[in-house]
Amino acid sequence: MRRINIGILGLGTVGTGIAGMLEQNADVLGARIGTQLALKKAADLDIERDRGIKFAPGVLTTDPYEVINDPDIDIILEMIGGMDTARDLIISGIENGKHIVTANKALLAALGNEIAELATQKGVSLAFEASVGGCMPIIKTIRESLVGNNIHAVTGILNGTCNYILTEITSKGISFEKALDQARSEGYAEADPSLDVDGFDTAHKVAILSAIAFGMQIDYDNVYIEGISAITPMDIEFAAQCGYRIKLLAITKFDGNAAEVRVHPAMIPFTDLLSNVNGSMNAVTVTGDAVGDMILYGHGAGMMPTASAAIGDVADIARSILAGGDMRVPILSYRMEHIRKIPVKPMDEILTHYYFRFSALDQPGVLAKIAGILGEHDISIKSVHQTEHRVNGVVPVYMLTHRAREAQVKKALDKIAELDVIPERPVLIRIEAPEEEKAEEPV
Amino acid sequence: MRRINIGILGLGTVGTGIAGMLEQNADVLGARIGTQLALKKAADLDIERDRGIKFAPGVLTTDPYEVINDPDIDIILEMIGGMDTARDLIISGIENGKHIVTANKALLAALGNEIAELATQKGVSLAFEASVGGCMPIIKTIRESLVGNNIHAVTGILNGTCNYILTEITSKGISFEKALDQARSEGYAEADPSLDVDGFDTAHKVAILSAIAFGMQIDYDNVYIEGISAITPMDIEFAAQCGYRIKLLAITKFDGNAAEVRVHPAMIPFTDLLSNVNGSMNAVTVTGDAVGDMILYGHGAGMMPTASAAIGDVADIARSILAGGDMRVPILSYRMEHIRKIPVKPMDEILTHYYFRFSALDQPGVLAKIAGILGEHDISIKSVHQTEHRVNGVVPVYMLTHRAREAQVKKALDKIAELDVIPERPVLIRIEAPEEEKAEEPV
Numbered sequence: 047m048r049r050i051n052i053g054i055l056g057l058g059t060v061g062t063g064i065a066g067m068l069e070q071n072a073d074v075l076g077a078r079i080g081t082q083l084a085l086k087k088a089a090d091l092d093i094e095r096d097r098g099i100k101f102a103p104g105v106l107t108t109d110p111y112e113v114i115n116d117p118d119i120d121i122i123l124e125m126i127g128g129m130d131t132a133r134d135l136i137i138s139g140i141e142n143g144k145h146i147v148t149a150n151k152a153l154l155a156a157l158g159n160e161i162a163e164l165a166t167q168k169g170v171s172l173a174f175e176a177s178v179g180g181c182m183p184i185i186k187t188i189r190e191s192l193v194g195n196n197i198h199a200v201t202g203i204l205n206g207t208c209n210y211i212l213t214e215i216t217s218k219g220i221s222f223e224k225a226l227d228q229a230r231s232e233g234y235a236e237a238d239p240s241l242d243v244d245g246f247d248t249a250h251k252v253a254i255l256s257a258i259a260f261g262m263q264i265d266y267d268n269v270y271i272e273g274i275s276a277i278t279p280m281d282i283e284f285a286a287q288c289g290y291r292i293k294l295l296a297i298t299k300f301d302g303n304a305a306e307v308r309v310h311p312a313m314i315p316f317t318d319l320l321s322n323v324n325g326s327m328n329a330v331t332v333t334g335d336a337v338g339d340m341i342l343y344g345h346g347a348g349m350m351p352t353a354s355a356a357i358g359d360v361a362d363i364a365r366s367i368l369a370g371g372d373m374r375v376p377i378l379s380y381r382m383e384h385i386r387k388i389p390v391k392p393m394d395e396i397l398t399h400y401y402f403r404f405s406a407l408d409q410p411g412v413l414a415k416i417a418g419i420l421g422e423h424d425i426s427i428k429s430v431h432q433t434e435h436r437v438n439g440v441v442p443v444y445m446l447t448h449r450a451r452e453a454q455v456k457k458a459l460d461k462i463a464e465l466d467v468i469p470e471r472p473v474l475i476r477i478e479a480p481e482e483e484k485a486e487e488p489v
Numbered sequence: 490m491r492r493i494n495i496g497i498l499g500l501g502t503v504g505t506g507i508a509g510m511l512e513q514n515a516d517v518l519g520a521r522i523g524t525q526l527a528l529k530k531a532a533d534l535d536i537e538r539d540r541g542i543k544f545a546p547g548v549l550t551t552d553p554y555e556v557i558n559d560p561d562i563d564i565i566l567e568m569i570g571g572m573d574t575a576r577d578l579i580i581s582g583i584e585n586g587k588h589i590v591t592a593n594k595a596l597l598a599a600l601g602n603e604i605a606e607l608a609t610q611k612g613v614s615l616a617f618e619a620s621v622g623g624c625m626p627i628i629k630t631i632r633e634s635l636v637g638n639n640i641h642a643v644t645g646i647l648n649g650t651c652n653y654i655l656t657e658i659t660s661k662g663i664s665f666e667k668a669l670d671q672a673r674s675e676g677y678a679e680a681d682p683s684l685d686v687d688g689f690d691t692a693h694k695v696a697i698l699s700a701i702a703f704g705m706q707i708d709y710d711n712v713y714i715e716g717i718s719a720i721t722p723m724d725i726e727f728a729a730q731c732g733y734r735i736k737l738l739a740i741t742k743f744d745g746n747a748a749e750v751r752v753h754p755a756m757i758p759f760t761d762l763l764s765n766v767n768g769s770m771n772a773v774t775v776t777g778d779a780v781g782d783m784i785l786y787g788h789g790a791g792m793m794p795t796a797s798a799a800i801g802d803v804a805d806i807a808r809s810i811l812a813g814g815d816m817r818v819p820i821l822s823y824r825m826e827h828i829r830k831i832p833v834k835p836m837d838e839i840l841t842h843y844y845f846r847f848s849a850l851d852q853p854g855v856l857a858k859i860a861g862i863l864g865e866h867d868i869s870i871k872s873v874h875q876t877e878h879r880v881n882g883v884v885p886v887y888m889l890t891h892r893a894r895e896a897q898v899k900k901a902l903d904k905i906a907e908l909d910v911i912p913e914r915p916v917l918i919r920i921e922a923p924e925e926e927k928a929e930e931p932v
Contacts, residue, residue: 067637067779077704077827078636078819175634181780183626183634191618191626193521194510194800261520319786322765329784336510336797337624340787341772343762344780354779357637371814376521384520 047081050364053113053122053144055135057090060149060176061125062097063353069099079361081368087113114138121363123356124148133157140165140172145367147359149176149352155250155266158257159385162377171366172377173359178251179204179328181351182342183358188258188332189379195334197259199299201478202330203323204251206346207242208274208294210234210326212282212311216291219279234326244273245294245309252296256307258379259332260300262388265307270393272310280435281403281475284444285313287431288401291321295478296330304389306396312478313401319343394453399428399477403444404462405470408436412467413443423458425450440469446477490524493807496556496565496587498578500533503592503619504568505540506796512542522804524811530556557581564806566799567591576600583608583615588810590802592619592795598693598709601700602828605820614809615820616802621694622647622771624794625785626801631701631775632822638777640702642742644921645773646766647694649789650685651717651737653677653769655725655754659734662722677769687716688737688752695739699750701822702775703743705831708750713836715753723878724846724918727887728756730874733844734764738921739773747832749839755921756844762786837896842871842920846887847905848913851879855910856886866901868893883912889920 052068054061068075068085075083085105093106107113113122114135122144126132132153136146146165148154154161154174165172175185179202188197203209207229214225226243229235241247253266274294285292290313299306314321319341323329328346333339345351366374378385406412413430420427426448433442447455459472495511497504511518511528518526528548536549550556556565557578565582567589569575575596579589589608591597597604597617608615618628622645631640646652650672657668669686672678684690696709717737728735733756742749757764762784766772771789776782788794809817821828849855856873863870869891876885890898902915 336793344783350779365817369814371812374808
């Protein structure tokens, strides 16, 4: 049986993990695939550094085009990241008839439609399991296992840095800033953490998941994005009192006409398994008309979990090459001619449950004023909680609402913020509970 | 593009679900697969009953061989269950060059090696995602996504009936018998519940998972099996006091030389997500050298979740037929020439942590006698708990142990049972905690 030749672009953490796995787990790969996955070329600017891997002579190169233009190479793994260089290399690879495996969610979020179309035209694979959820096979599950389902929603914890930080705030009662510092020193956060903590990384991922779940074009520009930097230990404590934990959620839903695609901190009930996903772990719930809710859970990042996902893609492609025949599974889950531009609902039209926290002056009648304004905006209060965190005559009051419309909520909070008795901007956190009854009753 | 013709054997719950899904979700299937999956023939003894599906004229038949021998049919779904008839039909189908999709775990556990070998020789698929874990893609995940991993363990809650019963005992404090009655009236248990509650169904599934995870022959006869009928609300309460919940677990591990394959009630720590899998839901943890722990969670049974898994298999096969080329993925995950007879450790050699409950006469010195016997057998006690459930001078005492050997444990408990001060047979429940520290400290 013929050998499958692999090229790697970028020997950073994940690229090195892939090279190591091809070497160390060659036996098990051979026993399952039936041939050798041979690393023919690997390009990196730094080819001197010892990566603990025995590269055969001639494998390492500083020139990525030695990989792209090698006629023997079947599959190229793009593990450089970033936009322009990665795009140019992937496109050149596709033009040369190479199958592509990538973990580059930022590039796919921006240019995935165009690149998928080009790959389809050229009859090569573009595989990206490693771009979302680390080792979890969320792409394969949606594209293959759930092929017979109309998928209604995908809801996930898709950024390990944010989940680590929120877990630390929750378990230790420390501030966001302190938890971020800790994430940095533990190696969970970059020097510039904005991509993670401001929600952009999660937004890249949910844009990709929306496309393959619903047959829509990738539409990153219409993802609503809100990060976790405003989350306080106080809100986490109040959430817990009502049976909720706060997580940064990627949420995408489709009602047959329009999609909701949003990333923001959300309260989820203790009864939802996602609320028990802690530390840097990821998890995602897929809701389909036949399967109901199905959850995948695993390491969402890291050298070997991500390498595992990329090698899964490589094996898929290798098996198709060895079996002969054309590409089997459409790159974006739906065949190109069925992919539509599905409108994304403006955030104002979202209907959900809310948690509000008001810092109110401790005077009679404040609650009546707040309740009055909420009522004028058709926002129905489910419960009101006066707390004991009184500081300088200011007392936090929090409320949970029944389902309300985001536009009305914003208007009401703007009006409440103008009240003399409300010295600080009210806090809003959305509640993601499939049914109101799912949350435990406030204690 | 050519149509793919489907035949169904057996229009029971799952067979009917599959037929319904092919009809109702034809649009989404077409948009993803690119052709029609057409139900050409469906055989059942009762073809008069209204199943809410519009079968085309000539589709229904009472003769399964009309399906098996139809030259136009590409894929046959065996949804009859049971042993002899299902075996004969599957073998005839394979002989006729049909691809087979089945949910028949009992048959696979008994004859999976032989049937897989025959299918491989004939160059047809034998797909069985629906046989384990309902809608969860555990087979695909192991065979494809984790292809680059040495898999060390698979641990799962794989029987919805048992999990429902244990959840009811836990949440309501009722007896096993009462919970079983309730499961029957809710439709979660059969009139003869033995296949479920005595662990046989779970054992069929773990035999299949062991094979595809480790490259071993299916070896049902060497699965250790213990059911849930002896579990009491008292043991569940004591487990909770120590931070554990009791679940019926399928456990399979491989150390490179020998496998442990066992089904029994086990205590798992609250910190393990599996402990939060309630009601009839299923979940399974796969542990690989690259991915660490990965968990799948979903509906483990039921008409549509199981149909979804079977349709996923059908789509896989259809896509390969349409792409041209041979079968891509080995039926039992490893290529036939790499499948080995891996020895299964006798239960006596298992090392794990234990929970013991003794009904002791309330006399001085009892604890010393028990501890003495345990010590003689190299069983080290981690904690001892005297309880307040005193009845007629008998008081339950429970203990958690450090890692101990099953053979020694049995010998020690036999000896303790002989003591005059121990009027009842001691209770033993194994603790499945990856590391001792994972469990919360007893309160």
